[in-house]
Amino acid sequence: MLVLTRKLGEVIKIGDKIKVVVVSVEGGSVKLGIEAPDEIPVHREEVYEKxxxxxxxxxxxxxxxxxxxxxxILPGKTGQTKPGSEGIGRKNG
Structure with a gap:
């Protein structure tokens, strides 16, 4: 895991398409802004897990x-063969 220290307003770039901005810091809470393309889903972990x-x-x-x-569609069919029916319909070579 990469651990970074950022101050208010500073940015972290992930590749060329994702940008994470420190929006606010209050007490023990940090608010992040995340810019990512629409095709990349971004969720809080608890939302992702749900x-x-x-x-x-x-x-x-x-x-x-x-x-x-x-x-x-296939009444009575279980996908199992009857004992002794394995060779029926096959040519012996």
Missing amino acids: IASENRVASAQIDKEKARALKK
Whole structure:
């Protein structure tokens, strides 16, 4: 981790597209301004974690919905072969 000391109004550059400015310092709190391109998401960590958690829940729900849809399309199919049926339909070479 890179640790830097900055004063009010000073800037930190991350690459050529991201700029972090010290906007205010009050007591034990520092307010930062962040300029970044729209395609680079910028979130507080707690917001990022909540978004990631909600995405995992939504993804799991979609997977369950896909599984239900497949069961309707392929009733009785489990993807398993019956014992002894492995060679059926294959040419012996």
